Amino acid sequence: METYAHQWWFLVLVGLVILVGLLGIIVPILPGVILIFGAIAVWAFVEGGATAWTVFAVSTAFLVLSGIIKYTWPGRKMKDAGVSNRALFVGAVLGIVGFFVIPVIGLFVGFVLGVYLSELQRLRENQQAWQTTVHALKGVGLSMLIELFGALLATGVWVIGAIVA
Structure with missing residues (x-):
């Protein structure tokens, strides 16, 4: 008899949770990394064995x-x-407020508005405040790409481990 870890529906369920986690990194509504970590941890626990725990360690x-x-x-x-x-x-505070005022896109709008207004008050010049806001957006974008890259590597390790196990 095969274990849960070898049944197709279990692998699909784990894969779907990982996919939701990846989407949570792109649209920061859900805790993406935590979902991915948790899904791979559950898979490793159910699968058991050296391969599963190695996959879990490398993904982590x-x-x-x-x-x-x-x-x-x-x-x-x-x-x-x-x-x-x-x-x-x-920016973070106004992003959170914006998320509830304008669902989904309000997070982005609020962040941009918050950074811009804060920098405008500090620098007292429109052009410099906007340039600083653009740098902040680039930083946030880079941060998201780094997190997504790490999550995709972890996902790839899980896919290979699920095939091998």
């Missing part, structure tokens, strides 16, 4: 490493470009 390493890089590299680039921490905080 990719997720953790991309998480560390996502906060350090873009943050340094934004700091070098002159984006203030206060602007990022105000």
Whole structure:
């Protein structure tokens, strides 16, 4: 008799949770990395064996490493470009408010508006405030790409492990 881990519906379910996690990275409504980590952890626990736990360890390493890089590299680039921490905080707060005022796109609109208004108040010049806002957006985009890359690597490791196991 085959275990749950070898049944097609279990692999499809794990794959769907991973897919939702990947979408959660692109549209930051769901905790994407946590969903991916959890799905692979459940698969490894149910599958058992050296291959499954190796897949889990390598996937976890990719997720953790991309998480560390996502906060350090873009943050340094934004700091070098002159984006203030206060602007990022105000952008995050208005992004959260915007998410509830204008579903889904309000997060983006609120973030941009928050960073721009904060930088306009600090710099007192429209052009510089907008340039700083653009740098903040590039930093956030780079952060998302790094997180997505790590998640895709983890997903690829899981797919290979699911085939091999």
